[in-house]
Amino acid sequence: MEGRLLPILLACLCAVLSAVGIVLVRRMVRCTLLLLVHSLSIAMLYLLLDADFVAMGQITVYSGAIVVLFLFVVLLLPSGGEERPLERGRLLLVAMVGAAVLIPFAIAFAGVQTDPLAVAPTDAGFGVKKLAHVLFGPLLVPFEVTAVLLLVAIVGGVALWQREDRGGAA
Amino acid sequence: MIAAVGTTSQVELLVLGTSMLLFAIGVMGLVARRNPMGVLMSVELMLNAANLLLVLAARVRGLLDAQAGALLVLVLGAAEAVVGLALALAFFRHKAEADVADPGEVHE
Numbered sequence: 001m002e003g004r005l006l007p008i009l010l011a012c013l014c015a016v017l018s019a020v021g022i023v024l025v026r027r028m029v030r031c032t033l034l035l036l037v038h039s040l041s042i043a044m045l046y047l048l049l050d051a052d053f054v055a056m057g058q059i060t061v062y063s064g065a066i067v068v069l070f071l072f073v074v075l076l077l078p079s080g081g082e083e084r085p086l087e088r089g090r091l092l093l094v095a096m097v098g099a100a101v102l103i104p105f106a107i108a109f110a111g112v113q114t115d116p117l118a119v120a121p122t123d124a125g126f127g128v129k130k131l132a133h134v135l136f137g138p139l140l141v142p143f144e145v146t147a148v149l150l151l152v153a154i155v156g157g158v159a160l161w162q163r164e165d166r167g168g169a170a
Numbered sequence: 171m172i173a174a175v176g177t178t179s180q181v182e183l184l185v186l187g188t189s190m191l192l193f194a195i196g197v198m199g200l201v202a203r204r205n206p207m208g209v210l211m212s213v214e215l216m217l218n219a220a221n222l223l224l225v226l227a228a229r230v231r232g233l234l235d236a237q238a239g240a241l242l243v244l245v246l247g248a249a250e251a252v253v254g255l256a257l258a259l260a261f262f263r264h265k266a267e268a269d270v271a272d273p274g275e276v277h278e
Contacts, residue, residue, distance in 0.1 A: 005180060005181055008184060008185065009184060012184055012188040015192060016191055019191075019195045019196070022208075022211050022212070023195055023212065023215075028205065028207050028208070032211075038215070039218070042218050042222060045225075046240075049185065049225050049226060051229070051237050054221075054225055054237055054241055057241055057244050061248050062247070066214070066251045070210075070251070070255070073207060076259055076263065077262055077263070078264075090201075091202075093201055094198050097197055097201045098194055098197065098198040101197045105193075105194060108190075109183075109190060112186065131237055131241075134238040138235070143242065146245040146249075149245065150245065150249055152249075153248075153250075156252075156253050156256065158256075160256040160257060161260060163260065
């Protein structure tokens with residue numbers, strides 16, 4: 001882990017800045033591109049944390065599929081999905097919700113005890129083979145259920161679209 | 171100045187803090203956005219933050235179960251995006267402005 005502080009710091013900075021951009025930027029196309037930057041920096045973090053396979057999954061699923069899906073929908077939405085600026089009352093609500101989440105987090109973060117003498121786990125233990133042993137061993141049932149979940153999602157998406165088509169024709 | 175070496179615990183704290191911050195940003199975006207796409211993107215931010223914490227836990231404890239869990243969450247995020255975007259399209263395609271506070275025909 002030593003020597004990885006600087007790359008991890010950069011990736012963290014990238015992830016946080018792009019996340020702030022996603023929330024603040026008004027034009028949805030730019031938001032989507034920021035989502036791409038965000039997911040790539042998260043993938044970078046996974047890579048630096050020895051989660052190679054999860055990083056590849058992140059790049060394929062998020063940076064590939066989901067960002068493209070978002071781009072398509074932005075193009076199909078009315079006026080590119082433009083939205084009205086925030087009113088003052090809503091801004092206050094956002095600040096309150098943010099504080100309600102951040103304050104407990106800050107308290108928890110302050111209470112974290114790190115053990116300087118703790119031995120970092122050996123890097124030899126990680127790899128796709130071992131991950132497969134977990135996925136197809138103890139986690140087999142959840143893993144197989146995700147297949148059903150994806151199928152249901154596809155059927156749901158198609159059903160929602162067709163229902164809208166019928167409504168438009170009538 | 172940050173030392174170039176960086177102990178393990180420093181790195182862990184950095185990633186932990188980032189994960190918390192990302193989740194908070196996601197929650198705030200969820201409230202602030204009126205656009206269904208913006209809301210969905212905020213949810214993706216929160217999912218990513220939780221996933222990052224899972225991967226960090228796998229690294230700290232040396233357990234692969236958490237990484238496998240992160241993979242499952244990834245798939246969940248994809249399914250959520252598909253259904254969410256289909257909903258957004260179905261409800262806002264024929265409207266002049268996409269605004270979640272005024273979804274029109276949801277009750278139909």
